Structure formats: structure tokens, C-alpha cells
Amino acid sequence: MVTDELINNCIQNGYSISTDKQLLDVDSVYYLLVNESYWAKGMPEDVFKRAVDNSICFGIYKDNVTVGFARVISDKATFAYICDVFISEEHRGHGLGKWLIHTIKSYPELQGLRRWSLATKDAHSLYEQFGFVPLADPNTWMEIKTPYITP
Known part of the structure; x- marks a missing residue:
């Protein structure tokens, strides 16, 4: 779990x-x-940029360089993905x-x-x-899964 010591260590190390x-x-x-994740292979760049525009994005930075990232899709009232x-x-x-997940879960709008x-x-x-735990009743969840369409 995230402790004050972990957070302070990340900040002291320049993150x-x-x-x-x-x-x-x-x-x-x-x-x-x-290039380095299994889930985004083949994602068109314009799709990713549109996703960023329509999400709450959390960046981790060191020396003004982005070294970590997460997106949250949410209505800010009942649900967040x-x-x-x-x-x-x-x-x-x-x-x-x-630290990133702790920050997301602590974010005031969420x-x-x-x-x-x-x-x-x-x-x-x-x-x-x-x-987080596995779905209690996965049979209640449904999806439509479409692979990325590239020109």
C-alpha cells in the first residue's frame, strides 16, 4: 500500500x-x-489523442519528461474506469x-x-x-469488442 514514506521518496527523487x-x-x-504495452498495439494515433482529450489524464514527470501515465474515464458521479x-x-x-493509483483513487473529482x-x-x-477484486458476477457484464480499424 502507499505510505507517506513512498510518496515522499517519489517526490524527493524528482517525480x-x-x-x-x-x-x-x-x-x-x-x-x-x-510499442511497450500489450493492450494498445495497433491503436491509431488519432484514436489515442481523442481518448486523451476525453479523459482525466494523470502524468508522472521527472525533469519535465513524461515517464508514467494513466487515463480515467468517468462521469465523476457514479463510475470510473x-x-x-x-x-x-x-x-x-x-x-x-x-503512487499513481493512490493519486487516482484520491483525486477530489472521483x-x-x-x-x-x-x-x-x-x-x-x-x-x-x-x-480491486475480480468481478463478483461476471455474467452481469457484457461487451462489444472491436479491434482497431486501420486504413
Whole structure:
């Protein structure tokens, strides 16, 4: 779990988190996601930029360089979906993922929600620290899944 010591360590090591999209290097985040993640392969750049425009985005920065990222899709009243959580490889192992999820879950505009959701193939232990569990009744959820359409 995130402790004051972890947060202070991240800050003292020169990291910061912000939702200011003016700070976000969208091109480098896109590059990292499509080249280093399993879920964004094949995503057209214009689709990613539209997703950023319509989401609450959290960037992690060191020396004014974007080194981590997450998006939250929410109505800010009842529901939030966390996605595109990513820490660049050379900055992993410093607790930044924990700090990022803690910051998202503590964000003032996302308090009092009835449901948080996310999907992951490999980071269950990270999200379990914040109360995420497998769907209680997966039969109540449905989806339409369409692969990225590229020209």
C-alpha cells in the first residue's frame, strides 16, 4: 500500500504527478503504449489523442519528461474506469505505479463513486492493494469488442 514514506521518496527523487494536459507529451506516451504495452498495439494515433482529450489524464514527470501515465474515464458521479496505466521501463521499481493509483483513487473529482473498474492481464497484485477484486458476477457484464480499424 502507499505510505507517506513512498510518496515522499517519489517526490524527493524528482517525480511529480499532474492532471495538467499541457504538461503531457502525448506523442511519447502514444509511442510507449503502442510499442511497450500489450493492450494498445495497433491503436491509431488519432484514436489515442481523442481518448486523451476525453479523459482525466494523470502524468508522472521527472525533469519535465513524461515517464508514467494513466487515463480515467468517468462521469465523476457514479463510475470510473482506469486504463492505459503505464510506467516507462527505466522508471519501474520505484513505487510509481502504486503512487499513481493512490493519486487516482484520491483525486477530489472521483470521490463517492459507486463503482471503479479496470482490466488487466498481469498487474492484479498492484490493484488488489487498492481494493480491486475480480468481478463478483461476471455474467452481469457484457461487451462489444472491436479491434482497431486501420486504413
